[in-house]
Amino acid sequence: MGALQYFFYLSVAVLLLGLLYKAIKIARMPIHLRWDLYPIPHEKGKGHYGGSYFEELDWWTKPLKVSLVSEVKEMSKEILLIQSLFHHNRFLWLSSFPFHFGLYLLVGFLFFLLLGAILNLSGIVIGVSSESAVGVAVHYLTLLSGLAGAALGTLGAIGLILSRVFKGELRRFSVKADFFNLALLLAVFATLLISLVTVDRDGAIHRALAGNLITLKPTGEMPSPIPLELFLAGFFFLYLPFTHMTHFIGKYFTYHKVRWEDHPNLKGSKIEKAVTEYLGYKLSWAAPHIKAGSTWAEAATDTSPVTGEEKKK
Amino acid sequence: MSSKKVKVTDMSNNKGQLTELNPADFLPLPPPYDKLELEPKMKPLTPDQKQRYECDLDGIAAVMIPRPKSDEEKKILVDKFLSGLTKLFNKEDNWTFIQALLLTMEYCAKCQTCSTACPIFEESGGKEIYRPSYRADIMRRLYKKYIKPGGKVFTKLTGDDIDVNWEMIARLAELTYRCTLCRRCAQTCPIGADNGLVTHELRKIFSQEMGIAVKQLHEVGSVQHIQKGSSTGMTPLAFKDNVEFMEDEVKERTGMDFKWPIDKVGADVLLLHNAGEFLAWPENPEAFAIILEAAGISYTLSSDLLGYDGVNYGLWYDDVQLARVALKHIETAKKLGVRKIVLGECGHSHKALTVIADRILTGDYNIPRESSLTLLADIVKSGRLKLDKSRNEDIYVTLHDPCNVVRLMGIVKPQREILRAIAPKFREMTPHGVENYCCGGGSGFAIMPNTNFPDWRHSVAGRKKLRQVLDVFQDVIGPEHKKYVCAPCSNCKGQIRELFSAYGVFERCNILYGGLVELIVNAMTDIEKPFLEWDWH
Ligand code: SF4
Numbered sequence: 046m047g048a049l050q051y052f053f054y055l056s057v058a059v060l061l062l063g064l065l066y067k068a069i070k071i072a073r074m075p076i077h078l079r080w081d082l083y084p085i086p087h088e089k090g091k092g093h094y095g096g097s098y099f100e101e102l103d104w105w106t107k108p109l110k111v112s113l114v115s116e117v118k119e120m121s122k123e124i125l126l127i128q129s130l131f132h133h134n135r136f137l138w139l140s141s142f143p144f145h146f147g148l149y150l151l152v153g154f155l156f157f158l159l160l161g162a163i164l165n166l167s168g169i170v171i172g173v174s175s176e177s178a179v180g181v182a183v184h185y186l187t188l189l190s191g192l193a194g195a196a197l198g199t200l201g202a203i204g205l206i207l208s209r210v211f212k213g214e215l216r217r218f219s220v221k222a223d224f225f226n227l228a229l230l231l232a233v234f235a236t237l238l239i240s241l242v243t244v245d246r247d248g249a250i251h252r253a254l255a256g257n258l259i260t261l262k263p264t265g266e267m268p269s270p271i272p273l274e275l276f277l278a279g280f281f282f283l284y285l286p287f288t289h290m291t292h293f294i295g296k297y298f299t300y301h302k303v304r305w306e307d308h309p310n311l312k313g314s315k316i317e318k319a320v321t322e323y324l325g326y327k328l329s330w331a332a333p334h335i336k337a338g339s340t341w342a343e344a345a346t347d348t349s350p351v352t353g354e355e356k357k358k
Numbered sequence: 359m360s361s362k363k364v365k366v367t368d369m370s371n372n373k374g375q376l377t378e379l380n381p382a383d384f385l386p387l388p389p390p391y392d393k394l395e396l397e398p399k400m401k402p403l404t405p406d407q408k409q410r411y412e413c414d415l416d417g418i419a420a421v422m423i424p425r426p427k428s429d430e431e432k433k434i435l436v437d438k439f440l441s442g443l444t445k446l447f448n449k450e451d452n453w454t455f456i457q458a459l460l461l462t463m464e465y466c467a468k469c470q471t472c473s474t475a476c477p478i479f480e481e482s483g484g485k486e487i488y489r490p491s492y493r494a495d496i497m498r499r500l501y502k503k504y505i506k507p508g509g510k511v512f513t514k515l516t517g518d519d520i521d522v523n524w525e526m527i528a529r530l531a532e533l534t535y536r537c538t539l540c541r542r543c544a545q546t547c548p549i550g551a552d553n554g555l556v557t558h559e560l561r562k563i564f565s566q567e568m569g570i571a572v573k574q575l576h577e578v579g580s581v582q583h584i585q586k587g588s589s590t591g592m593t594p595l596a597f598k599d600n601v602e603f604m605e606d607e608v609k610e611r612t613g614m615d616f617k618w619p620i621d622k623v624g625a626d627v628l629l630l631h632n633a634g635e636f637l638a639w640p641e642n643p644e645a646f647a648i649i650l651e652a653a654g655i656s657y658t659l660s661s662d663l664l665g666y667d668g669v670n671y672g673l674w675y676d677d678v679q680l681a682r683v684a685l686k687h688i689e690t691a692k693k694l695g696v697r698k699i700v701l702g703e704c705g706h707s708h709k710a711l712t713v714i715a716d717r718i719l720t721g722d723y724n725i726p727r728e729s730s731l732t733l734l735a736d737i738v739k740s741g742r743l744k745l746d747k748s749r750n751e752d753i754y755v756t757l758h759d760p761c762n763v764v765r766l767m768g769i770v771k772p773q774r775e776i777l778r779a780i781a782p783k784f785r786e787m788t789p790h791g792v793e794n795y796c797c798g799g800g801s802g803f804a805i806m807p808n809t810n811f812p813d814w815r816h817s818v819a820g821r822k823k824l825r826q827v828l829d830v831f832q833d834v835i836g837p838e839h840k841k842y843v844c845a846p847c848s849n850c851k852g853q854i855r856e857l858f859s860a861y862g863v864f865e866r867c868n869i870l871y872g873g874l875v876e877l878i879v880n881a882m883t884d885i886e887k888p889f890l891e892w893d894w895h
């Protein structure tokens with residue numbers, strides 16, 4: 046196995062561990078105070094106009110009505126179509142949508158490559174002339190997702206770079222790293238596109254590469270620009286966990302754990318248990334109205350720093 | 359310097375005022391305010407004020423931070439700020455919001471979608487410093503530089519570096535009071551980042567670490583609230599006097615002679631008003647009393663310290679003060695043994711006690727809280743009041759949605775059900791409901807009178823609301839038509855009062871503002887005289 050192949054394995058390992066680490070780190074943070082933002086789509090019968098259970102008289106005596114279907118519908122529209130950009134920033138959506146949709150298609154491309162490689166190993170030929178219908182389908186799906194994904198991604202990345210260069214409000218807030226990130230992705234998309242329209246028009250080299258990678262066999266000689274493509278993809282995987290481009294993880298939490306997190310704190314609930322622990326945390330804020338070193342429970346009940354009276358025992 | 363091109367890194371320069379404000383740059387208003395001469399003047403600070411207070415952001419001194427006298431003093435302040443910044447990202451010091459804050463710090467894609475949603479940015483004519491992401495980008499750079507491991511090196515490589523000096527921090531302190539925490543920006547963010555939260559958290563550094571807060575929010579706000587019982591300074595005794603006065607007034611206006619329940623142990627409901635109502639708009643608590651009496655609701659007011667003032671200014675700038683006040687409110691309810699607390703027409707007290715404080719109310723502190731809008735809608739729909747909507751027939755009514763009740767709590771329908779039942783000429787602003795615009799007085803602005811800040815609040819922060827009101831009544835804008843902006847929130851009313859007075863809206867267009875209960879009582883057939891006193895405003 047060559048250095049490039051080791052590098053690629055390392056990258057994938059860093060990517061997976063990095064994403065896992067990030068997700069766990071956010072998930073394990075203390076439950077914050079409620080910070081709901083309406084509309085919350087899972088409010089059954091109310092989500093469409095932004096209503097909540099607070100509209101019900103004596104809401105705490107009634108079962109909370111949750112509609113997962115509405116939530117999933119809303120999430121799908123946001124993830125697949127990026128509807129918030131579509132509604133509020135159409136100009137950027139024109140680049141961002143193909144860019145992201147291209148990425149999704151490339152995740153599909155990877156999936157079909159791996160599926161094809163596994164089917165190959167079990168004796169099913171993948172290609173137009175395969176006797177197996179599955180083999181033919183996988184062939185076309187691989188090519189379609191790869192070509193469409195790389196093309197849309199390339200267009201989207203170019204659009205995003207141009208927007209950042211020429212649109213003042215974007216340029217003023219863009220730093221070197223933002224341009225580097227986009228340029229890196231553009232390079233990944235473009236090399237893939239070039240290899241799929243030049244040296245690997247039926248996707249067989251990519252499939253063989255995927256097969257070798259998962260069975261830990263040397264990748265052997267590959268025509269240009271596939272080694273470059275492998276290097277760029279590896280570099281991207283290695284780099285991704287350290288950037289804000291992992292916002293697909295962040296977005297899960299911002300939506301589900303902040304905006305749409307409307308669980309009331311009911312007696313005996315998990316929330317209550319967790320908060321009871323947090324109230325024992327010590328605070329070190331230095332302003333005169335807070336006694337440093339007291340716990341949250343003490344600080345909240347002891348108003349002596351503002352009244353000048355000692356706390357009643 | 360052209361304010362349009364101000365960059366985040368300019369915050370640290372020592373070239374004086376960063377952005378000039380000129381009413382000619384603001385978005386033009388609809389008729390009759392489409393003439394620049396009808397625009398209220400923005401007073402510049404006096405040379406003395408300029409010399410005494412930090413005002414190098416935009417020439418406004420809302421916080422009135424005294425200028426430090428020496429470089430050492432500046433250095434101490436900078437160090438304090440950085441120490442507060444560290445605490446914001448420490449789980450123990452900031453468990454209350456650290457998760458939400460970190461998400462916003464880490465994942466913003468700098469797409470500027472949020473800017474399209476911010477009324478302050480938009481109405482100012484696009485002043486860069488008011489862009490939601492401008493404030494957040496400063497915070498993010500600070501986070502990357504001082505909180506993330508290796509930040510000082512990495513920010514140089516990535517281009518996220520920012521110079522930290524007192525000039526920057528003083529401007530930032532002011533900038534945290536150019537955002538109403540309406541969170542409209544967060545609603546549009548494709549990532550779910552929240553630039554309103556950034557404002558909130560920055561204000562906490564200043565208050566919780568540096569002891570810097572707007573006097574009306576802290577010293578004569580939440581501190582006075584805890585000390586004297588009300589942020590208005592009203593003592594329990596004065597509260598009882600006020601109630602007596604209001605009882606008399608109700609008798610005079612309606613002929614209804616009844617005692618208001620105070621400290622009634624075992625009542626079903628503790629009704630918690632914003633004490634500002636008793637002083638500025640007594641007709642609002644009076645209307646509440648009339649409705650609850652007529653509907654036979656078992657309720658009580660409280661004369662306990664804090665029990666008669668539902669405000670909670672900590673919500674806007676300080677978690678510790680928020681918690682202190684919320685706990686006192688609950689203790690009042692516990693003492694009276696009520697089944698639930700009902701919040702009067704005050705948006706931020708709704709959100710503070712029902713939503714934000716929810717998770718700190720553990721065990722027997724977890725007494726249910728409910729919106730008066732919900733209760734009122736139930737009363738109106740139940741037929742317990744004799745109502746005749748034709749009594750409001752001559753009034754064109756529109757509804758202002760207080761952000762805290764609507765976008766941030768999801769209470770949208772009850773107030774509309776009520777209005778449809780009592781106001782034949784009710785019409786909606788555009789946009790409304792959860793997409794509403796803030797009145798411009800949110801996050802404490804309505805009670806901040808410092809220096810020339812009110813001018814800014816009228817001309818910039820409140821501009822969008824004024825535009826919406828003028829737009830919705832454009833076909834009947836002449837003074838011959840009676841028009842009413844129903845704003846079921848004490849702070850919003852405070853802001854609208856000042857906004858309308860600055861532009862002479864009542865005089866020029868005959869638009870009155872007020873709460874929801876007043877309109878309900880105006881439609882009650884048991885009461886002979888109209889309850890709304892049109893010429894008094
Ligand atoms: S906060 Fe959200 S909308 Fe605003 S620039 Fe960042 S990612 Fe875009």
Ligand code: SF4
Nearest residue numbers: 476537540541543554
């Ligand atoms: S919270 Fe409201 S005022 Fe503040 S930046 Fe966002 S949209 Fe603007």
